[in-house]
Amino acid sequence: QVQLAESGGGLVQAGGSLRLSCAASGRTFSSYVMAWFRQAPGKEREFVAAITWSAARTYYTDPVKGRFTITRDNAKNTVYLQMNSLKPEDTAVYFCAAKMGLSTVNYYSASVYDYWGQGTQVTVSS
Numbered sequence: 001q002v003q004l005a006e007s008g009g010g011l012v013q014a015g016g017s018l019r020l021s022c023a024a025s026g027r028t029f030s031s032y033v034m035a036w037f038r039q040a041p042g043k044e045r046e047f048v049a050a051i052t053w054s055a056a057r058t059y060y061t062d063p064v065k066g067r068f069t070i071t072r073d074n075a076k077n078t079v080y081l082q083m084n085s086l087k088p089e090d091t092a093v094y095f096c097a098a099k100m101g102l103s104t105v106n107y108y109s110a111s112v113y114d115y116w117g118q119g120t121q122v123t124v125s126s
Contacts, residue, residue: 009120020081022096030074038092047108093119
């Protein structure tokens with residue numbers, strides 16, 4: 001069992017930055033593919049970024065490429081999402097997700113993730 005807890009959300013002006021953190025419980029954190037998803041009001045949950053267990057590979061949705069960076073610290077059981085040059089369209093609840101095993105097949109699909117956090121609100125004002 002893995003429990004995930006996000007933090008770091010808040011209100012920021014367009015062009016600003018935020019860093020989200022996701023702290024995970026469990027002894028096998030390093031064996032999980034970790035990801036961030038987001039859900040805006042009235043919209044479906046969408047993939048934002050993912051990172052392999054060794055951090056050797058990262059994946060991003062096109063709208064955030066060059067602005068967001070996903071990293072992980074397996075010693076601290078934590079994954080981060082650094083968000084720069086934020087835009088009003090980035091406003092959403094951001095969720096951390098964990099997928100057991102090393103496979104990154106369908107990493108962009110919410111259905112392959114086994115554990116989810118409660119989410120943290122990010123609001124970007126124009």
